[in-house]
Amino acid sequence: MNDTEIRDRLRDATPVPVGTPDLGRVERRARVLRWRRAGAVVVSGALTIAAIAIPLSGLQHLGEVPPSAPAAGPPAISFAPLDGWTTSTSTAPAFSPFGEPATVAMISNLSLPAPDPASAYPPGLTNDQLKDLGAGDVAIEVQQLLFTRNAIPPSSGYRSASLPLDLTDASVANGPFEGLARENVTAYTLRVTVNGRPVIAQAWFGTSQPSDAVLRQAQRALDQLVVAPAPSPTDAIDDVGVSMSLPTGWTGFLYSNGDGIANIVASTSTAGLDLERWRAALSPSDAAIVMQESDALVEVQGWAPLQGQVAIGPSNLCDGCEMLDDGQPPPPDHVLYEDTFTTGGRAFDLFVEFGSAPTQARLDAVNAVLATLAIQPIVNASDTPAPGTTRVGPIYDGEDRPEVTPDQPNRQLTWAYEHATITLPPGWTGQTDPVAGLERPMSLLAAASWNFTPGGYCGPLNALRELPTDGALVWFDGYGSNPPDGMVFTPQPSSVSLSGAATDPSPCFGGSSPYVFRWSIGDRYVVAHAAVGPTASASTIADVETTLASIAAG
Amino acid sequence: MTVHLGFRSLYEQEFAHVYRAVYLLAGDRQLAEDASQEAFARALSRWRRLASHPSPAAWVTTTALNVARRQLRRRPQASSPEPIDPANDDRIAVVDAIRGLSPRQQEAVALHYLLDMTVAETAAAMGIDEGTVKTHLSRARDALAHALDDPATDPTEELTP
Numbered sequence: 001m002n003d004t005e006i007r008d009r010l011r012d013a014t015p016v017p018v019g020t021p022d023l024g025r026v027e028r029r030a031r032v033l034r035w036r037r038a039g040a041v042v043v044s045g046a047l048t049i050a051a052i053a054i055p056l057s058g059l060q061h062l063g064e065v066p067p068s069a070p071a072a073g074p075p076a077i078s079f080a081p082l083d084g085w086t087t088s089t090s091t092a093p094a095f096s097p098f099g100e101p102a103t104v105a106m107i108s109n110l111s112l113p114a115p116d117p118a119s120a121y122p123p124g125l126t127n128d129q130l131k132d133l134g135a136g137d138v139a140i141e142v143q144q145l146l147f148t149r150n151a152i153p154p155s156s157g158y159r160s161a162s163l164p165l166d167l168t169d170a171s172v173a174n175g176p177f178e179g180l181a182r183e184n185v186t187a188y189t190l191r192v193t194v195n196g197r198p199v200i201a202q203a204w205f206g207t208s209q210p211s212d213a214v215l216r217q218a219q220r221a222l223d224q225l226v227v228a229p230a231p232s233p234t235d236a237i238d239d240v241g242v243s244m245s246l247p248t249g250w251t252g253f254l255y256s257n258g259d260g261i262a263n264i265v266a267s268t269s270t271a272g273l274d275l276e277r278w279r280a281a282l283s284p285s286d287a288a289i290v291m292q293e294s295d296a297l298v299e300v301q302g303w304a305p306l307q308g309q310v311a312i313g314p315s316n317l318c319d320g321c322e323m324l325d326d327g328q329p330p331p332p333d334h335v336l337y338e339d340t341f342t343t344g345g346r347a348f349d350l351f352v353e354f355g356s357a358p359t360q361a362r363l364d365a366v367n368a369v370l371a372t373l374a375i376q377p378i379v380n381a382s383d384t385p386a387p388g389t390t391r392v393g394p395i396y397d398g399e400d401r402p403e404v405t406p407d408q409p410n411r412q413l414t415w416a417y418e419h420a421t422i423t424l425p426p427g428w429t430g431q432t433d434p435v436a437g438l439e440r441p442m443s444l445l446a447a448a449s450w451n452f453t454p455g456g457y458c459g460p461l462n463a464l465r466e467l468p469t470d471g472a473l474v475w476f477d478g479y480g481s482n483p484p485d486g487m488v489f490t491p492q493p494s495s496v497s498l499s500g501a502a503t504d505p506s507p508c509f510g511g512s513s514p515y516v517f518r519w520s521i522g523d524r525y526v527v528a529h530a531a532v533g534p535t536a537s538a539s540t541i542a543d544v545e546t547t548l549a550s551i552a553a554g
Numbered sequence: 555m556t557v558h559l560g561f562r563s564l565y566e567q568e569f570a571h572v573y574r575a576v577y578l579l580a581g582d583r584q585l586a587e588d589a590s591q592e593a594f595a596r597a598l599s600r601w602r603r604l605a606s607h608p609s610p611a612a613w614v615t616t617t618a619l620n621v622a623r624r625q626l627r628r629r630p631q632a633s634s635p636e637p638i639d640p641a642n643d644d645r646i647a648v649v650d651a652i653r654g655l656s657p658r659q660q661e662a663v664a665l666h667y668l669l670d671m672t673v674a675e676t677a678a679a680m681g682i683d684e685g686t687v688k689t690h691l692s693r694a695r696d697a698l699a700h701a702l703d704d705p706a707t708d709p710t711e712e713l714t715p
Contacts, residue, residue, distance in 0.1 A: 006695055007667045009702065013648035014574035014668070015583060020566055026595045480584050 133206025161192035196230030241376035284356035344377020441477035522554035575664035593618035612679030651701035662690035
């Protein structure tokens with residue numbers, strides 16, 4: 001058998017996909033991933049430019065639109081006024097109840113088009129605002145991407161700097177930028193730690209080669225930057241609802257990205273915690289723990305609930321698996337363990353890496369550290385948006401719109417890619433993928449008696465928060481043709497009644513207990529939920545039942 | 555092998571290859587599609603960096619295979635890949651043979667045979683030397699030949715460079 005024959009046999013053995021799937025799902029998923037990764041970028045210095053030059057949106061308002069109000073207290077980052085320039089500071093609410101709002105400060109010598117007020121994440125300049133920049137125009141944005149109570153590990157990506165920042169130190173990148181439909185745009189990027197805060201500052205110019213005069217203008221504007229000193233660091237690993245005790249000989253670092261998503265790096269190595277280097281620096285006797293809260297790959301139903309204490313054992317050996325989604329296996333001789341678990345409505349991806357094959361005593365030592373992990377559950381949806389914000393949502397990417405509006409005559413809502421369709425009652429709105437980023441189950445469709453806000457952690461939290469007392473919300477999740485083990489599905493009935501239906505008090509629903517139905521529809525497995533306000537009329541309840549019964553999949 | 559400068563062209567030109575590579579490992583169309591899309595999403599989310607990678611397609615393929623492996627590990631023991639047409643014994647044998655390879659061997663097979671990378675390109679993409687790639691591919695050929703009961707396989711046969 002020669003190479004050609006092997007190639008032919010392999011190709012004969014593998015089916016050709018039916019066309020190339022819509023890129024939209026990939027793009028949406030990428031946005032979620034990119035935003036999540038922003039904080040890690042701060043630590044690792046992995047990307048040339050962080051997640052700002054992307055087609056995402058923010059609540060910031062420049063020009064004639066008044067800025068959104070910051071969170072209580074003075075903003076951590078702001079620009080002092082400068083004649084002829086527009087300044088603003090805005091915030092975006094955190095993804096989870098444990099986060100603090102992310103602040104972005106902006107200054108520009110022009111009135112930029114107002115961003116879409118329905119957009120929420122991440123804060124910062126949008127492509128719409130950047131695409132029309134003229135050669136003499138300058139727009140600068142500065143934001144803190146990493147939040148921690150611990151000392152920030154040394155990072156080549158975020159050197160220490162003092163104000164005023166100097167544009168001549170910036171890295172310069174010319175377009176085209178991802179998602180930005182023009183090439184002659186230039187970004188000057190500074191990644192520095194100022195007053196204990198890792199910040200990224202980007203100055204945008206509408207030309208491939210900003211003139212010296214324009215650069216001087218930009219420097220004048222950047223001189224106005226104010227960064228409030230960060231609180232004194234602590235050694236305690238305790239933030240965003242997660243804590244862990246480290247014994248002598250360990251160093252640790254717990255950070256979030258201003259989103260309430262916990263990331264822990266702890267190691268016995270003395271080489272520091274720079275994520276770009278610590279793996280290679282682990283000596284044979286060292287061990288390291290990396291734990292990431294998995295908001296993007298939440299897979300709450302696919303990951304097992306935590307039983308007892310967090311611990312690793314032989315079943316967690318992870319030969320050849322990737323670490324932190326970088327597609328890389330462990331360095332030679334290292335031994336990597338992985339575990340995933342859910343607890344209290346939160347999902348975690350845990351890695352433990354040893355510099356050499358561990359003895360039982362070394363495993364026990366690591367497990368003793370892991371046993372100190374304490375994780376607060378998400379028990380309610382009590383966190384509220386910052387004043388002036390119009391959207392709250394852990395994974396809302398700012399791009400969703402109702403695809404069926406109240407006055408639209410066609411009441412069908414279909415997501416062809418996920419093979420699901422429902423029929424909406426008159427006056428209802430509907431949307432596909434209402435919890436963007438939820439991977440398993442896949443968020444399929446949602447319909448509501450009002451113009452609801454999409455997004456949520458692992459359920460449509462935003463809409464549930466908004467639920468009018470006389471309103472109703474219906475949503476569908478899907479497991480494709482692979483139902484989770486132990487979950488019982490019954491054939492889809494021809495009609496549905498809420499009377500006597502089971503309820504689901506999952507933490508994903510922020511303390512509410514919607515009705516739940518689990519149906520098999522052909523070879524597809526679908527979970528339907530319905531939340532009904534306490535004063536909903538009989539007519540509204542009938543609409544809910546009709547909508548539930550209308551689901552078609554496969 | 556073309557270095558793709560645009561993500562869209564990478565996606566359109568390589569999706570089918572990545573999908574087939576994952577299918578070869580998993581034997582599950584849904585998983586192949588999901589893992590492939592996840593890998594492309596990860597690529598897109600770091601495209602600025604990846605665009606200068608020597609082979610973004612290889613990166614995506616490796617990531618897709620990793621995603622699929624993780625998903626397979628999480629599956630209940632009882633669940634099995636989708637059934638393959640029993641009439642297609644060849645396909646069953648090939649998929650079984652590929653599943654019996656180590657992850658690195660699977661990766662080498664996918665890159666070399668499905669993405670049409672040369673041995674040198676495969677080595678560069680995997681960060682290993684060409685000799686190791688040849689060893690991986692040779693073992694894969696042996697496994698496939700054994701699975702397909704092909705007595706004509708010559709273990710000393712040179713691989714296409």
